[in-house]
Amino acid sequence: MSEVRKPVIVVHGGAGAWNHERSQPGLEGVKKAAKTGFEILKHGGSAVDSVMEAVAVMEDAGAFNAGYGSSLNIDKRVEMEASIMDGKTLQAGAVGLLEDIRNPVRLARIIMEKTDHVFVVGEGAEKLAEMFDLERREPTTELRLKYYENQRKALLEGRSRLPRLANLVENYPELFTLETVGAVALDKEGNVAAATSTGGFPLKLPGRIGDSPSIGCGTYADNQAGACSATGVGEIAMRLVLSKSVCDFMGNGKTAEEAVELAIELVNRRIPGTYNSMGLIAVDAYGRIGAAHNSPNLCWTYISPETKEPVAYLAAKIVE
Ligand code: ASP
Numbered sequence: 001m002s003e004v005r006k007p008v009i010v011v012h013g014g015a016g017a018w019n020h021e022r023s024q025p026g027l028e029g030v031k032k033a034a035k036t037g038f039e040i041l042k043h044g045g046s047a048v049d050s051v052m053e054a055v056a057v058m059e060d061a062g063a064f065n066a067g068y069g070s071s072l073n074i075d076k077r078v079e080m081e082a083s084i085m086d087g088k089t090l091q092a093g094a095v096g097l098l099e100d101i102r103n104p105v106r107l108a109r110i111i112m113e114k115t116d117h118v119f120v121v122g123e124g125a126e127k128l129a130e131m132f133d134l135e136r137r138e139p140t141t142e143l144r145l146k147y148y149e150n151q152r153k154a155l156l157e158g159r160s161r162l163p164r165l166a167n168l169v170e171n172y173p174e175l176f177t178l179e180t181v182g183a184v185a186l187d188k189e190g191n192v193a194a195a196t197s198t199g200g201f202p203l204k205l206p207g208r209i210g211d212s213p214s215i216g217c218g219t220y221a222d223n224q225a226g227a228c229s230a231t232g233v234g235e236i237a238m239r240l241v242l243s244k245s246v247c248d249f250m251g252n253g254k255t256a257e258e259a260v261e262l263a264i265e266l267v268n269r270r271i272p273g274t275y276n277s278m279g280l281i282a283v284d285a286y287g288r289i290g291a292a293h294n295s296p297n298l299c300w301t302y303i304s305p306e307t308k309e310p311v312a313y314l315a316a317k318i319v320e
Pocket of ligand 1: 014065178180198200210211231
């Protein structure tokens with residue numbers, strides 16, 4: 001991997017319902033994130049820096065279910081999580097159960113680089129954030145409070161018995177506010193990295209940890225294969241170790257696009273049903289990109305040397 005690579009970044013803002021009013025801020029958000037990450041790559045910066053800064057932009061935007069604007073759990077509290085992985089060293093860092101850290105992805109990187117661990121949650125993680133002077137920010141927004149009340153009402157009226165949410169989602173599409181954010185990148189040195197950040201599934205049980213901070217499930221990066229970030233129903237990605245599966249496909253010679261398509265096929269085949277929405281982005285070791293989803297939408301974008309400006313999509317695809 002010593003030859004110079006053309007850098008590329010792919011960013012997602014989640015596989016959520018993305019209704020009309022919210023789609024514009026979503027698309028603007030992913031574009032801004034991709035520009036920030038690509039600027040770093042263009043100047044010779046690392047893939048790890050690039051994905052971290054791209055994700056931090058989306059954590060600050062208020063348009064996504066990550067950082068400021070995170071979804072509320074069933075106790076009406078935010079419990080954020082994030083992860084990051086360096087494909088060169090296979091080092092990874094992840095955090096969970098964070099209440100008010102402004103940029104969970106920055107704390108994930110601290111876990112990766114300043115501790116001997118991969119995954120630290122709750123009080124211990126908050127303590128580290130304090131040691132490293134990370135900023136705090138109250139993440140609850142008016143919009144999330146409104147969604148919470150609607151979702152809770154439906155739950156109390158007996159239209160949901162978690163986790164069998166399929167019927168509820170039909171009546172309350174805003175339950176599917178799966179606007180987790182993620183980024184994957186390849187830098188000039190040929191190193192790949194991935195990062196993912198989320199408030200988690202709306203109305204989740206307190207203490208529930210999803211795919212986003214779970215290495216191999218929501219995030220994976222390996223220079224010998226590529227990098228992947230997932231969004232969607234976390235439990236599906238966990239049961240299939242989905243991001244690692246995408247990297248394994250790439251490691252076995254598939255392009256990034258073939259790999260994400262195969263992984264979505266795997267979801268549909270092995271865990272069929274209406275409650276299996278997933279979205280995936282990937283970059284392979286050659287800088288080819290891929291995005292695929294069986295969710296109603298996927299908000300995503302990419303920048304490569306050929307495109308210069310971000311090419312952003314609110315891709316919609318209905319899979320039977
Ligand atoms: N994957 C996230 C989770 O289950 C949700 C999302 O993608 O928005 O926590």
